Amino acid sequence: MKTVIFSGTSEGRTLCEQLSRAGQEAVACVATEYGKQVMPALPGIRVHTGRMDAAQMADFLRGVETAVDATHPYAVEVSQNIRQACQQAGCRYLRLLRPKTHVEGAVHVPDARAAADYLAQTEGAVLLTVGSKELHCFTAVPDYAERLWPRVLPAEASMQICKTLGFPAAHLILMQGPFSEELNCALIHMSGAKWLVTKDTGEAGGLPEKLAAAKKCGCRVILIDRPQEDGLTPEQVRQLLLPEPPMRFPLFVDLTGRRCLVVGCGKIGAHRAEVLLRYGAEVIVVAPEGEAPAGAVHHRRAFEPNDLDGVFLVTAATDRRDINHEIYTLCVQRNVFVSTADNREECTFFFPAVRTGANLSVGLVSDGSDHKKTARAARAIGQVLKEESRT
Ligand SMILES: C[C@@]1(CC(=O)O)C2=NC(=C\c3[nH]c(c(CCC(=O)O)c3CC(=O)O)Cc3[nH]c(c(CC(=O)O)c3CCC(=O)O)/C=C3\N/C(=C\2)[C@@H](CCC(=O)O)[C@]3(C)CC(=O)O)/[C@H]1CCC(=O)O
Ligand SMILES: NC(=O)c1ccc[n+]([C@@H]2O[C@H](COP(=O)([O-])OP(=O)(O)OC[C@H]3O[C@@H](n4cnc5c(N)ncnc54)[C@H](O)[C@@H]3O)[C@@H](O)[C@H]2O)c1
Structure with missing residues (x-):
């Protein structure tokens, strides 16, 4: 086996999807049954379930070329074990790091202890969403039993930790995520929290829903930053493991009278609808909000799968990842060209920057990695066409 992904x-899941799509084989290691459940079945990807120590990992990695450590950003010990196992097994180690979040107006602190020190100088109730392992740091806050409301997993062990540390039962929130913005808001109201403490767990860890709730409820945020760690972005890991895909072929297709569907009508959807109209397409826009350009038919409602009936091409430009993903999946099943505005992996065609003039039609895309460059080059090409039409 060439590649193992922790x-x-x-x-980690996204990387497995990319490898699978590129026809590569890999083993994905997950520690728990839960980790296994959230791994979809992917061609070429075998899932290994179960916690391993460094020695077991070293055994497992013998003969493997590359191990990608895509474990949780706060799982410091696991990362150390993987690094050590790679050294023993003579296997290349790549640390894939989740991009850090900078939150405007939040108090950034390096660790749980510093968060507790900061809280000691403040007043008001606190919603603590940092799990149970570091809860002991927060007993340093005066009146912690009255001020703090820890939210921990409804597991025997977590409950025991809370009890031992002296948190009153009435202040314990025993729940398992995912937590929506609404649920976070309800918990902030219930506890009367003026502060919310969280780790920088990224999108997958429910951070956006916590931040949005805090903002809505006027609750300040203390963000425990990631442990300092060197590593690679998901894009850098992808480039190291996968061969460069060939550039996309510009297909200059006749759109006159063809039905094109634009889902979502914000800045992106409205612009794309307008471009498609210019090329003679019959444009259907489906979006509850926004203003479709004149000439398009606008259905003011959420997307429905039968919107795809009789459609030639689709651009999914809602602000909802789950909806855009659903549209992409349905289009692939139906063999309809689709461009997904928030995820270049989910594009069977790229929506190009277009410029016309002097009887020329130019469509421009990058390899998908630099949209700003595309926009810049398109502006320059626009100038060339302008000059051409004067001559
Ligand atoms: C050419 C153009 C046509 C058009 O939109 O009409 C276009 N993007 C343009 C500009 C632009 N787009 C973005 C910025 C902000 C700066 C930045 O992030 O770099 C700027 C710059 C700006 O606005 O100046 C953000 C962005 N774009 C995509 C993602 C998701 C991702 O990369 O995964 C994100 C992050 C979104 C997020 O953060 O959520 C994805 C795609 N954008 C594409 C097309 C497709 C590939 C073409 C290519 O790469 O060349 C592709 C893959 C899929 C598709 O949509 O078909 C248009 C120039 C129009 C013109 O000048 O006429
Ligand atoms: N490809 C690009 O060039 C590019 C550039 C910037 C942003 N983006 C991404 O494109 C997406 C759209 O950006 P925007 O600025 O236009 O967003 P926006 O928030 O202005 O608009 C979102 C639109 O989606 C609609 N919508 C939401 N749920 C829907 C549903 N279930 N069915 C149909 N419509 C629904 C809304 O009514 C609204 O019209 C975002 O995901 C953004 O990250 C892409």
Whole structure:
């Protein structure tokens, strides 16, 4: 086996999807049954379930070329074990790091202890969403039993930790995520929290829903930053493991009278609808909000699968990842060209930057990695066409 991915995170899962799509084989290691459940069945990807120590990992990695450590950003010990096992097994180690979040207006602290020190100088109730392992640090906060509301997993062990540390039962929130913005808001109201403490767990860890709730409820955020760690972005890992895909072929297709569907009508959808109209397409826009350009038919509602009936091409440009993904999946099943505005992996065609003039039609895309460059080059090409039409 060439590649082993220590996964259990959404980044690990995405990498497995990319490898599978490129026809590569790999083993994805997950520690728990839960980790296994969230791993979809992917051609070429075998899932290994079960916790391993460094020695077992070294055994497992013998003969493997590359191990990708895509474990949780706060799982420091696991990462150390993987690094050590790679050294023993003579296997290349790549650490895939989740991008860090900078939150405007939040108090950034390096660790749980620093969060507790900061809280000691403040007043008001605190919703603690940092799990149970580091809860002991927070007993340093004066009146912690009255001020703090820990939210921990409804597991025997977590409950025991809370009890031992002296947190009153009335303040314990025993729940398993995912937590929506609404649920976070309800918990902030219930506890009367003026502060919310969280780790920088990224999108997959429910951070956006916590931040949105805190903002809505006027609750300040203390963000425990990631442990300092060197590593690679998901894009860098992808480039190291996968061969460069060939560039996309520009297909200059006749759109007159063809039905094109634009889902979502924000800045992106509205612009794309307008471009497609210019090329003579019959444009159907489906979006509850926004203003479709004149000439398009606008259905003011959410997307429904039968919107795809009789459609030639689709652009999925809603602000909802789950909806865009659903549209992409349905289009692939139906063999309809689809461009998904928030995920270049989910594009069977790229929506190009288009410029016309002097009887020329130019469509421009990059390899998918630099949209700003595409926009810049398209502006320059626009100038060339302008000059051409003067001559
Ligand atoms: C050419 C153009 C046509 C058009 O949109 O009409 C276009 N993007 C343009 C500009 C642009 N797009 C973005 C920025 C902000 C800066 C930045 O992030 O770099 C800027 C710059 C700006 O606005 O100046 C953000 C962005 N774009 C995509 C993602 C998701 C991802 O990469 O996964 C994200 C992050 C979104 C997020 O954060 O959520 C994805 C795609 N954008 C594509 C097309 C497809 C590939 C073509 C290519 O790569 O060349 C592709 C793959 C899929 C598709 O949509 O078909 C248009 C130039 C129009 C013109 O000048 O006429
Ligand atoms: N490809 C690009 O060039 C590019 C550039 C910037 C942003 N983006 C991405 O594109 C997406 C759209 O960006 P935007 O700025 O236009 O967003 P926006 O928030 O302005 O608009 C979102 C639109 O989606 C609609 N919508 C939401 N749920 C829907 C559903 N279930 N069915 C149909 N419509 C639904 C809304 O009514 C709205 O019209 C975002 O995901 C953004 O990250 C892409």
